[in-house]
Amino acid sequence: MSKISEVPVERLGEDEAGKELARLAAEIAEHDKRYYQHDAPSVSDAEYDALRRRNEAIEAQFPELIRSDSPSERVGAKPAGGFEKVRHAVRMLSLGNAFSDDDVEGFVARVGRFLSINEEEAIVLVTEPKIDGLAISLRYEKGKLVLGATRGDGTEGENVTANIRTIRDIPHQLEGSAPDVFEVRGEIYMSHADFEAMNKRQEKDGGKIFVNPRNSAAGSLRQLDSTITAKRPLRFFAYSWGEVSELPGQLPGELPGQLPGKTHWDVLQAIKKMGFPVNPLVRRCKSVGEALAFYTDIQHQRSELGYDIDGVVYKIDRLDFQDRLGFVSRSPRWAIAHKFPAEQAESVVEDISIQVGRTGVLTPVAHIKPLTVGGVVVRNVTLHNEDEVKRKDVRLGDAVIVQRAGDVIPQIVRVVLERRPKSAKPFAMPKTCPVCGSHAEREINPKTGAPEVARRCTNRLSCPAQTVERLRHFASRDALDIEGMGEKTVREFFDDGLLKEPADIFRLQKSYARGEAAIAKREGWGEQSAEKLFAAIEARRKIGLDRFVIALGIPQVGETTARLLARNFQSWDAFYKSMGSDNAVEDLEEIGGIGDVMARGIKEFFDEEHNRKAIDDLVGLEEKLVKVTDIAAPKTSGSPVAGQAIVFTGSLELMTRSEAKARAESLGAKVSGSVSKKTNLVVAGPGAGSKLKDAEKHGVKIISEEDWVNLIKT
Numbered sequence: 001m002s003k004i005s006e007v008p009v010e011r012l013g014e015d016e017a018g019k020e021l022a023r024l025a026a027e028i029a030e031h032d033k034r035y036y037q038h039d040a041p042s043v044s045d046a047e048y049d050a051l052r053r054r055n056e057a058i059e060a061q062f063p064e065l066i067r068s069d070s071p072s073e074r075v076g077a078k079p080a081g082g083f084e085k086v087r088h089a090v091r092m093l094s095l096g097n098a099f100s101d102d103d104v105e106g107f108v109a110r111v112g113r114f115l116s117i118n119e120e121e122a123i124v125l126v127t128e129p130k131i132d133g134l135a136i137s138l139r140y141e142k143g144k145l146v147l148g149a150t151r152g153d154g155t156e157g158e159n160v161t162a163n164i165r166t167i168r169d170i171p172h173q174l175e176g177s178a179p180d181v182f183e184v185r186g187e188i189y190m191s192h193a194d195f196e197a198m199n200k201r202q203e204k205d206g207g208k209i210f211v212n213p214r215n216s217a218a219g220s221l222r223q224l225d226s227t228i229t230a231k232r233p234l235r236f237f238a239y240s241w242g243e244v245s246e247l248p249g250q251l252p253g254e255l256p257g258q259l260p261g262k263t264h265w266d267v268l269q270a271i272k273k274m275g276f277p278v279n280p281l282v283r284r285c286k287s288v289g290e291a292l293a294f295y296t297d298i299q300h301q302r303s304e305l306g307y308d309i310d311g312v313v314y315k316i317d318r319l320d321f322q323d324r325l326g327f328v329s330r331s332p333r334w335a336i337a338h339k340f341p342a343e344q345a346e347s348v349v350e351d352i353s354i355q356v357g358r359t360g361v362l363t364p365v366a367h368i369k370p371l372t373v374g375g376v377v378v379r380n381v382t383l384h385n386e387d388e389v390k391r392k393d394v395r396l397g398d399a400v401i402v403q404r405a406g407d408v409i410p411q412i413v414r415v416v417l418e419r420r421p422k423s424a425k426p427f428a429m430p431k432t433c434p435v436c437g438s439h440a441e442r443e444i445n446p447k448t449g450a451p452e453v454a455r456r457c458t459n460r461l462s463c464p465a466q467t468v469e470r471l472r473h474f475a476s477r478d479a480l481d482i483e484g485m486g487e488k489t490v491r492e493f494f495d496d497g498l499l500k501e502p503a504d505i506f507r508l509q510k511s512y513a514r515g516e517a518a519i520a521k522r523e524g525w526g527e528q529s530a531e532k533l534f535a536a537i538e539a540r541r542k543i544g545l546d547r548f549v550i551a552l553g554i555p556q557v558g559e560t561t562a563r564l565l566a567r568n569f570q571s572w573d574a575f576y577k578s579m580g581s582d583n584a585v586e587d588l589e590e591i592g593g594i595g596d597v598m599a600r601g602i603k604e605f606f607d608e609e610h611n612r613k614a615i616d617d618l619v620g621l622e623e624k625l626v627k628v629t630d631i632a633a634p635k636t637s638g639s640p641v642a643g644q645a646i647v648f649t650g651s652l653e654l655m656t657r658s659e660a661k662a663r664a665e666s667l668g669a670k671v672s673g674s675v676s677k678k679t680n681l682v683v684a685g686p687g688a689g690s691k692l693k694d695a696e697k698h699g700v701k702i703i704s705e706e707d708w709v710n711l712i713k714t
Helices: 014-037 045-061 071-075 101-115 192-204 213-221 226-230 264-273 288-304 319-325 386-392 464-475 487-495 508-512 527-538 545-551 559-569 572-579 584-589 596-607 609-619 657-666 690-698 705-713
Strands: 085-087 096-098 125-131 134-141 144-150 156-158 181-189 235-244 283-285 309-316 335-339 344-356 362-373 376-382 399-405 409-415 542-544 627-629 645-649 670-672 681-684 701-704
Touching: 014 045, 014 071, 045 071, 096 101, 101 288, 101 309, 101 319, 101 335, 101 657, 125 264, 125 288, 134 213, 134 235, 144 156, 181 213, 192 213, 213 226, 235 264, 264 319, 283 288, 288 309, 309 319, 319 657, 344 464, 362 399, 376 399, 376 409, 386 409, 464 487, 464 545, 508 527, 542 545, 545 559, 545 572, 545 627, 559 572, 572 584, 572 596, 584 596, 596 609, 645 657, 645 690, 657 670, 657 705, 681 690, 681 705, 690 701, 701 705
Parallel strands: 096 335, 542 627, 645 670, 645 681, 681 701
Antiparallel strands: 085 156, 125 283, 125 309, 134 144, 134 181, 181 235, 309 335, 344 362, 344 399, 362 376, 399 409
């Protein structure tokens, strides 16, 4: 039963008011938990409303006593000027995908091989529905919520703390004991019932009708005015954690000393006790067969769950196994998402056009009659390349079956041949660039002697399409992530002569802030939108090495390779100096994961005079428009191999080659596939061949696998 003091607010003293606010915060939080998490309210709506009204009245009388966990935080605050970027202490990774039972069985088999586990030994999995929502990280210090951040690119997200505080599923104060620093991660979503009710209210009020729950949840969380977020029925499920404070004396690479459990399952139960909702359908499965049976069962229940899911996630249960498995690229080796079959629908190809990318690649794109697939309206579908168009024989006017691969990327599955019009003609790939008219050719692969799949415009320095695409890529989310500098804006500014090179982006405010050339005076712009763009640009004048390398648009260099380069060279000066040397290709080939073709491609990029000039304009000594920050080195205090170049050769018996490499990199070492004079250490197992001879030739220290294991234990 609710307890409402009979003492009028105006007669409360400061001490009494403080105690009353503390009691009300705790009581209202408990009622929220019972209502929103357990669907078991213990008071009437009228009693609950009375508690909130009294809390608001006391806060109005004593504004200096408003608590950080105040129930009034749930109703939002005044609009913010924009979202601050925040760096995640522990990266928020995405998951690799499985699309069949064989993929899942292959995942578990790889884990077994990586860990050298006998086939007879069971690998326990934690399985859970994959919520189709928005990933979020919640940071608690001393049990109090201090930060809520979106995933962003996994390394850097947006600070949405004010909006997070309005979601009733999320506690402001943790229950029981918790580590001093504890980040809980999970998914923001919207239930079907709440989504429908919200749309009915929107329709009644003449407001915007939302397309689907997932987009509605994402849009609601990114409102600058948190009072709007507070009116949206957002929910939350916790499923993992990020940074956890270490115990004094904890060694690098050890599991966080304050994690409340030794298995993923145990930590989830502890998170639940702290006050977070954990999906009640989460199961612990002792075999792959049991996990696949769970997948089938959830797939049958999908339409009845009341919220959107797009698959099932499998996670290795033992935390020591997770720690040994580590990560690869953007994904953990210890988890995978088993996606549901893609939803399909039929449409008609109304046109096929050619898009020219930043590297000059001509890509055919089918423009189809708009249709909704998986809750998203699809109008354009990539046809990838001319070989793919021929293979599927897609023609203008064809009826086609469209699906979203992995519920993300639209693709044409097949042509409905029985509905093909008689007038349909095979598509012919143009031999010239549709933008600049230059010759477009398929280059010959020097290794195979066969034509490359891609057809490219040969005018790489002055083709407008390539220039616009390079500028768009430079400012894109995966690169510098300049909000407001999307494709439409980049093209508009390029066409009007405001942008020609990446450096021009950082000169925009100085060059076009006043007079007739002011951006604020352009059609569709204003003072507020212009200032917002300038602020977004200013915020990216300092950028991490990996992001800057991505932004340069080096052929074949994506996020994974950019991180690899950044981790190995650590600073822009070291990287740029190496790329200008005669030994650049050799330096690159020493990095595990970079082969001869990629190394030569990277070197050719930096040898191109136009590219060097564009880079010098950005980070040169005359006008340093951008400061490239060094990559954060792994926490390797006490590591005996930090900064060393290591080569593994021969058969390893105490751990797999993959685990040895992952362990070395986690300790700050650089693992290479070849031995050179720059190699510091060679770990040789039985059967070591030419690499052992190379090590002896260069005078590199050689140790056994047993010595290696003892070394990293010290």
